Amino acid sequence: MRKIYLFILGFVLASCTASQAPVATTPASGASVASATKDIAGFTSGMEKYEGFFPFYWDSKKGKVYLEVNKLNFEFLYISSLPAGIGSNDIGLDRGQLGGEKVVKFVRSGPKILMIQPNYDYRAISNDALERKSVEQAFAQSAIWGFDVLAEEDWSALVDFTDFLLRDSHGVSQRLSRAKQGNYSLDKSRSMIYTEMTKNFPENSEFEATITFTGTPAGAWIRSVVPSPEAVTVRMHHSMVQLPDSRFKTRAFDPRSGYYGTTYMDYATPIDEPITKRTINRHRLEKVDPNAAVSEAVEPIIYYLDPGTPEPIRSALLEGAAWWNQAFEAAGYKDAFQVKMLPEDADPMDVRYNLIQWIHRSTRGWSYGASVADPRTGEIIKGHVSLGSLRARQDFLIAEGLLSPYEDGKPVSDEMMKMVLARIRQLSAHEVGHTLGIVHSYASSVNNRASVMDYPHPYVKMDENGNIDLSEAYAVGIGELDKQIIKYGYSDFPDGTDEAAALDKIIKETFSKGLMHITDQDSRPVGGAHPYSHLWDNGTDAADELNRMMAVRRKILDDFSEKTIRPDAPMALIEEALAPMYLFHRYQVDATSKVVGGLNYNYAIKGDGQFTTKYLEPAMQMKAFDALLATMTPEALALPEKLIQQIPPRPYGYPRTRETFEARTGVAFDPLSAAETAADLTLSYLIHPERATRLVEHHARNAAQPDFSALLNKLTASTWKKAHPAGYHGEIMRTVDKLVMYHLMNLSINTGASDQARAITYLQLKDLKSWIDAKVKSESDSDQKAHLTMASAQLGLFFEKPEVVKEYYKETKAPDGSPIGMDEGMACGF
Structure with a gap:
């Protein structure tokens, strides 16, 4: 969801609005x-x-x-x-x-x-x-x-x-x-x-x-x-549009609360107080009786669905958006959040209507949850959700790859459509959440899917018979963290309540439940450090989940065949379904990489009792490192020979697209380029300048933390220095070897890394060249000898002229990934 979010600057305190308007x-x-x-x-x-x-x-x-x-x-x-x-x-x-x-x-x-x-x-x-x-x-x-x-x-x-x-x-x-x-x-x-x-x-x-x-x-x-x-x-x-009246009550922004903030500078502020003022963005919502534990709203929040949305998508969107009423009920409201069909005579662009809109594009892409808000106060006037129609089709493609459902003489499984609609419900809830003022919460996967504001990867498991099971692909209903967030933003407290104390109590209640809120800036970058906050991940332990996912992926690839495509489809279209399955682990790789050189931390406020930062256990980091290395082995990257033979060159009218693998084999499907793409994703996350710099720094401050030099030694030992078999598996290993060398070359000249991280990497390359030069003299396998000889020459030239690495290495572009279940990006997207 490269979610567009509208950051609305400025507001006027409710008590002062009338005097200034x-x-x-x-x-x-x-x-x-x-x-x-x-x-x-x-x-x-x-x-x-x-x-x-x-x-x-x-x-x-x-x-x-x-x-x-x-x-x-x-x-x-x-x-x-x-x-x-x-x-x-x-x-x-x-x-x-x-x-x-x-x-x-x-x-x-x-x-x-x-x-x-x-x-x-x-x-x-x-x-x-x-x-x-x-x-x-x-x-x-x-x-x-x-x-x-x-x-x-x-x-x-x-x-x-x-x-x-x-x-x-x-x-x-x-x-x-x-x-x-x-x-x-x-x-x-x-x-x-x-x-x-x-x-x-x-x-x-x-x-x-x-x-x-x-x-x-x-x-x-x-x-x-x-x-x-x-x-x-x-x-x-x-x-x-006429601006709202001055009765809207602003609410204090708190980075732990889960809301977008409105910010302005108040030059009438006493010098001993902060001049920058912050409040959250939210809809106006008040109880008929604020002293009652449960009360109807003076005016409920109503969202309307675009009538151009077809069934069964329409019902799924209505149901998913309506999940939010569960959170408002937990905050003490009765029927305060409602979802209806847009009246026939209504204009979708009319700001009086909160809208869920079904949009069409030529390619899949992000969905968005945007808002129109009063820049003076942050009061949300209109929520506007845009959902891409191709998202459901991409989800269906993923489900086809998971289930291979087209078998002669057997009915087509309805599990694919069930998974699609489960995803659409979650997507509807997610984007509506943004229009309620709520930011992403990417650490929810470690809290039993505690928020619809995370990006969910389908949770795929195998049953006791070894068959693919999609029954828990996506969560159902609003999450526990979402309920706490709505309590903070929308609770209407009884008369005489100390609001600051009441809000602090809600935040501490969230902590006591073990719920964690970490958002975009700490979750998106490939060089990120937070071990529990990622996009499109699952599981409480990133490395354990990666290992589990790789086993499921292996089962999917071993069973992959023409049964993944419809009876009347060209055989070459197997590749469209294969690409997301082959890269099924790509986001869990991202999550696992953040454990290596990672740092655990919270959005702590002085005196709130939360820890600020913690080193990660060395064993936890090494387990993650080993799991990442396992994604680059021939056993992980090889495709079954019978499957490769089933993918012919593209027929007339079906050219290669952004959804297929790049190839160096002309018209033929290129399994080595697919392997290169997958390994390159792992290395781009792992051999990252910020991660390398943290590893060096953490080890310098605490000798128990992993040593960057030792990690590089382990990387080259498991690739270059490991025995290479003959045939297809040997070619995969040589492909990975070169990627390792090129990524190390790039890191050694990347000024985004610290000098010491670059120096350690440079020394690793020098040692690698010495090993290669010694090894090539005794190598009897002609393929391996050619591999080593060329690598020695490239390293020698690199040491004389480092910028030549750009001539050696042309990155293979991976087929489009995010958003999962795409149609899929500023305030949202996904």
């Missing part, structure tokens, strides 16, 4: 706003009027929208979005994608009106108007757009709103350029107002435009999804 201003009775050639009624004669938040007029003859600015110096929320996108996960411009939200206001001087965005990142929460003004004047505001007054009457002014709507408000041209898909610019001659979705309501005005960009396409992504790639046409939506 600007109000609409009008001239004194009888005063003229400014001279104009016509009154509004005369100017708009014959146009269609839309009454609502900001009245506007549609001139169908000229194709123009005229806005009636009847509220000056009145702050409201402006949001842009993309209701009709491009359909490429790589470009990242999807249907339903939200843009940034802004607090803005209209300001007038003579015949000119500006849309101004105040700067809420810097404020003075004070009753002193001069103190507030001093901060306001210290930091720049932004004039979003300028308008000329065309007509007026009473206290309203009419402006031409068309150019504001027919612009690249979503940054499409910049996104295409950054993605190297070509240089495009807006073509107004091919753009127009989209009246079908241009509407007005009492508290919001909605506008939509069809926007076309023209240019010269430069990339394959744009060519693959646009019928005429020199002209890219999308739709952009603009919402002008």
Whole structure:
């Protein structure tokens, strides 16, 4: 889930909001706003009027929208979005994608009106108007757009709103350029107002435009999804929304709580207190009776599902999203979280509706949970979930590979569809969680799947008969950690409660349950250090789970055959199902690598009783190291000969894709490149500059910690210096040998590693060359002798000219992996 998350900066304390919120201003009775050639009624004669938040007029003859600015110096929320996108996960411009939200206001001087965005990142929460003004004047505001007054009457002014709507408000041209898909610019001659979705309501005005960009396409992504790639046409939506009232109660941000934070600087803060203020982002939710243990909500949180979602996906999404009501019940609410189908007459982009949307792309990709929130307070106004439709198909492909279900004369198992729907339920709950203000929680796999905010890899086991069992592939229901997180963010405490103490009690209750919260920054990087927080992993012990998973993987590969593909499918398509099975262990490798040179730690707060950092036991690290070495043996990497022979070159109409292995064998399937890809993944995690540096540092501070030099000795002993058999297994070992050498070369010149880590690596390469030079003299096997001779030459040249390693080593790109069960990324994605 490269989840897009909207980080919303700034908020106003609830007690101060009312005193600071600007109000609409009008001239004194009888005063003229400014001279104009016509009154509004005369100017708009014959146009269609839309009454609502900001009245506007549609001139169908000229194709123009005229806005009636009847509220000056009145702050409201402006949001842009993309209701009709491009359909490429790589470009990242999807249907339903939200843009940034802004607090803005209209300001007038003579015949000119500006849309101004105040700067809420810097404020003075004070009753002193001069103190507030001093901060306001210290930091720049932004004039979003300028308008000329065309007509007026009473206290309203009419402006031409068309150019504001027919612009690249979503940054499409910049996104295409950054993605190297070509240089495009807006073509107004091919753009127009989209009246079908241009509407007005009492508290919001909605506008939509069809926007076309023209240019010269430069990339394959744009060519693959646009019928005429020199002209890219999308739709952009603009919402002008009344801001919430001042009764919203902010809640203190705590890094242990599991929420996104709103941050701003308050220059009215006493010098002996922190100037940076932080609160969490959340929906407004209050009990009818806050003194009752269980109460209905004053206004429940309701999410609506896109009616374009087909069955059985529709029912799975509804069910998974509704899991969150379990957490709200645990926080003392009755029916406070509800999920319904979107009404037929509702606009999906209308900010009054929290939406779960089903989107389509040309390739699988991330799903997202985004939010529209009040930048002043962090109050979530609209949750907007985007789920990729191809996700279910990729899950089905994985299930096909696991079960090999297509056997002549036998019915096709329904276990595949069961696994798909189980994943969709979990995905729905995950992305809705983001729109409730909740961040990822990647350590949940070690707490019995305690949170839907983790990324789950399917848990596959073997039954007592050695058959693949998917009954526990994905967890069911909301997790224990999720319940604690909702308690922190949404509990409505009885009157007279010390909220700070009550929130601290919830945090400590979470600790007492043994639950752990670690999020993105400590879980994603390949050089990460936390031993328990990873993406797409399982098990309480990473190494034990890797060893178990490798045994399951071996069973899958040994049984793999044409039974994995449908009866009418080309035999070459076996490779599509094979790739995710062959790399089934890739994320558990990532998890296990973090144990080597790892560091256990918490988001500890002074005085909360949590430990801050701990070394990992040396034995735990060595077990992980051994498990990683085992993933690079011929026994792990070899494919059955009968399977290799079943995969022919690609037939006409079925070219290689990003979902298949790269090959150095031309049209033929290349089992050695597959082995190289898998081994390269392990080494890229293991031989990492940050990990190497930690190993050196930890050993220097504590001699019991693993010695980086000893680990490198063990690595070369289990690869280069181990006896190489003849045939296929010997070629796999030689492939791994070269990868080890190239990764060590790269590390020795990587300035991201410490000098000592690089020095130890350099010495290891020198020792390896000496061993190779001695070994090649006595080697009788011609294949092995050639291998050693070339390695000696490459090492010799490397010592003279280190940068040549880039000429030796061309990384084989692995078939796409994340997201698991992909459709799959900022605030989310997965």
